[in-house]
Amino acid sequence: MKKTLLAALIGLAAINPANAATIYNQDGTKVEIKGSVRMLLQKVSQRRTDLKDADSELIFRVEQNIGNGFSALANTEIRFTKNGTIGDEVFTKYLYAGFKHDDIGTLTFGKQLTTGDDVGLSDYTYNLGGINKVLDASDKVIHFRSVDFYGFNVGADYVFGDATKKDSNNDETANTNGYVVGLFYNKKFGELGFAVDAGFSRNKKSETGLKADEYYQDGFTIGSQLSYGSFAFAVDYAYRKAEGNNAVSWRTASADRGGKVINQTTEGFKFNRIREVEIGAKYQVTERSKVYADYIWGRAEQADGSVFAAINEPAKLNAYIAGIDYRFNQYVVTYLEVGRFRYKFDGATYRKDDKYGIGMRVYF
Structure with a gap:
């Protein structure tokens, strides 16, 4: 087995990034490995140009055939950057195991x-x-x-909260559990393609960590896409709300007040409900290159009784993003991406956040 693993690792460069490399396959056990290195050179308003690790990853997957269409599986995903400095910490991003049936799902x-x-x-x-x-x-x-049934598939999740029931003061702690459901449809009719996604989540949160201060936070997203040949167009709508007068987080902006730049996190404004719409389009210009553009509209409203009562109007966002990529081959892609984000709070215009990036991804 050791010789098989070594030989497969040496030959990883010859593997299509869309498929994992099988490094062991014997007696019903299959071990696969895949990953990518993702580097990004980016300039953001009021910050120096920076070189970033944009979620480089290494993934190991094991699958064991147990008969009658069933198999057991295990998956580990490793990341290499945690606190902003490239390669500062190797850590496990995801770790899970379970079962799969060819005709049912996972x-x-x-x-x-x-x-x-x-x-x-x-x-x-x-x-x-x-x-x-x-x-x-x-x-x-x-x-x-x-699995897919005539273009449809569904997903559902249960999320566990903190198992500790009492804190050091013998107060009952919050049970931050939740659930997620989703419905998906994707079908092609010749060169014409149509897709719809919808998902909803509800989870408990508590700012103090105590059960007495629990509240629900709901999230919802729905989107549709129409494609024909080399062109695709899609629209998404997303919504998040906290129960009562509790807050949800929403993006970050750089403020310009009287010529003084302030890096202002929007979380400080205690928004209670946020809504966003994204419109995207892409066109495959050549086999190796595509162009794309996205527009994002956003609106965030405060909870009644917020301590930030001076902010009387909803916050607003308009963002414009455009980019182009080029694939040297099936393993290497480079891209240029620019974005302009415009925020308004209480009728006052905040500084325009401009972002420019050149990225490279190498898959294996």
């Missing part, structure tokens, strides 16, 4: 993505787009995803 348990991660169709960007508000990952998840 049921897994562990630290993993939820169904919510797959919801949304309009984000054609590499880094700057995306508005999905459905809970997309957690540390302790039971996840089910069905």
Whole structure:
């Protein structure tokens, strides 16, 4: 087995990035490995140009055939950058195991993505787009995803909260559990393609960590895409709301007040409900290159009785993103992406956040 593993690892460069490299396959056990190195050179308003690790990853997957269409599986995803400095820490991003049936779907348990991660169709960007508000990952998840039935498939997740019931003061702690559901449809009719995604999540949160202060946070996203030949167009709508007067987080902006730049996190404004719409389009110019553009509209409203009562009007966002990529081959892609984000709070215009990036991804 050791010789098989070594030979396969040496030959990884010859593997299509869309498929994992099988490094062991014997007696019903299959071991696969895949990954990517993702580097991004980016300039953001009021910050120096920076070189970043944009989620480089190494994934190991084991599958054991147990008969009658069933198999057991285990998956580990390793990341290399945790605190912003490239390669500063190797850590386990996801770790889970479960079962798969060829005609039913997959049921897994562990630290993993939820169904919510797959919801949304309009984000054609590499880094700057995306508005999905459905809970997309957690540390302790039971996840089910069905196989396709006539273009349809469904997903459902249960998210566990903190197992500790009492704190050091013998107060009952919050049970921050939740659930996620999703429905997907994707079908092609010749060169014409149509897709719809919808997802909803509800999870408990508590700012103090106590059960007495628990509240629900809901997330919802729905999107549709129409494609024909080399062209695709999609629209997503996303919504997130906290129960009562509690807050939800919403993006970050750089403020310009009287010529003084302030890096202002929007979380400080205690928004209670946020809504966003994203419109995306892409066109495959050649076999190796495509162009794409996204527009994002956003609106965030405060809870009644917020301590930030001076902010009387909803916050607003308009964002414009465009990019082009080029694939040297099936393993290497480079891209240029620019974005302009415009925020308004209480009728006052905040500084324009401009972002420029050149990226490279090498798959194996």
